[in-house]
Amino acid sequence: MTEAWGPDDDKPRRFAGPVKVRVPSKINLHLGVGPLREDGYHELNTVYHAISLFDELTARRGDTLTLTMEGEGAGELALDDSNLIIRAARALAARGRVPAHARLHLRKSIPLAGGLAGGSADAAATLLACDLLWGTGFSREELAEIGAELGSDVPFLLHGGTALGTGHGESVSPILARPTTWHWVLAIADGGLSTPEVYRELDRLREGPWPPAALENADELMTALRQRKPEVLGATLANDLQPAALSLRPALADVLKAGYDAGAVAGIVSGSGPTCVFLAADGAHAEQVAAELTEAGVCRSVVTARGPMPGARVT
Numbered sequence: 359m360t361e362a363w364g365p366d367d368d369k370p371r372r373f374a375g376p377v378k379v380r381v382p383s384k385i386n387l388h389l390g391v392g393p394l395r396e397d398g399y400h401e402l403n404t405v406y407h408a409i410s411l412f413d414e415l416t417a418r419r420g421d422t423l424t425l426t427m428e429g430e431g432a433g434e435l436a437l438d439d440s441n442l443i444i445r446a447a448r449a450l451a452a453r454g455r456v457p458a459h460a461r462l463h464l465r466k467s468i469p470l471a472g473g474l475a476g477g478s479a480d481a482a483a484t485l486l487a488c489d490l491l492w493g494t495g496f497s498r499e500e501l502a503e504i505g506a507e508l509g510s511d512v513p514f515l516l517h518g519g520t521a522l523g524t525g526h527g528e529s530v531s532p533i534l535a536r537p538t539t540w541h542w543v544l545a546i547a548d549g550g551l552s553t554p555e556v557y558r559e560l561d562r563l564r565e566g567p568w569p570p571a572a573l574e575n576a577d578e579l580m581t582a583l584r585q586r587k588p589e590v591l592g593a594t595l596a597n598d599l600q601p602a603a604l605s606l607r608p609a610l611a612d613v614l615k616a617g618y619d620a621g622a623v624a625g626i627v628s629g630s631g632p633t634c635v636f637l638a639a640d641g642a643h644a645e646q647v648a649a650e651l652t653e654a655g656v657c658r659s660v661v662t663a664r665g666p667m668p669g670a671r672v673t
């Protein structure tokens with residue numbers, strides 16, 4: 359009972375021992391933000407892309423529900439009922455009518471509040487790990503449905519790859535593109551940005567008429583994804599939240615400039631920021647851009663990553 363959940367296999371198996379799940383982070387190659395809806399979310403038209411910066415969650419049998427963690431954000435992130443991992447485990451247990459008993463341990467590499475969906479990634483990993491530990495047997499679609507209530511990006515992080523996100527981001531359809539690996543450089547900031555605050559800032563900046571075209575604008579990017587040319591893809595990267603993130607954190611303009619100065623093909627703020635993500639021509643170029651960006655000293659750390667990556671998977 360150690361076989362991983364295959365990409366086309368929606369029938370999870372029950373695991374007797376510890377279940378270890380690896381989950382990617384995401385960037386948005388296109389993030390079109392529409393109007394604020396009555397439920398407090400903004401309508402989105404986004405292209406998600408899962409990248410190789412991973413968190414790892416291990417679920418073991420236990421008599422209660424506990425969470426420990428190591429790595430990025432340890433000591434800062436609350437491990438109580440407010441934590442998305444605990445909320446995900448409880449939501450799954452309630453839906454599966456089983457006791458929420460597990461010892462969960464998180465090894466975190468995705469920065470907190472970084473615009474890389476680290477919280478949603480951990481919730482996705484928890485849903486998959488606990489489903490296997492408890493034998494609740496939900497399909498990936500059912501897990502995505504439970505996950506959508508926890509965070510807009512959870513359904514995507516269960517699926518992975520490159521996908522179109524609509525609704526408030528929770529409605530996900532895969533984009534079939536030629537198999538290409540894209541190379542990215544991430545500038546990780548000191549301190550995070552609150553996603554709701556960034557959306558509020560966008561609403562403030564948009565007071566008065568704003569171009570609704572932003573919501574329909576992923577077509578060029580979709581065409582670019584079918585080619586293998588970084589400069590073509592780079593020209594179509596777009597993020598409606600970028601002006602809001604820059605307004606709240608003006609120093610991000612220096613980070614973007616430093617990325618271009620280091621020779622990146624293109625650069626944008628990732629999601630609600632403050633992580634900035636740069637496209638490189640290939641793996642060697644990514645290392646070179648990363649070295650120069652590190653040298654520029656405009657951010658806390660620099661990492662390289664590849665995409666697309668699969669979603670949450672048992673290792």
Ligand code: C5P
Pocket residue numbers: 398399400401402508509510511525526527553554557
């Ligand atoms: O779903 P998630 O937890 O990522 O959303 C956090 C907050 O970000 C929401 O409560 C909302 O304020 C804002 N948000 C939004 N529109 C979206 C997604 C998130 O306004 N499509």
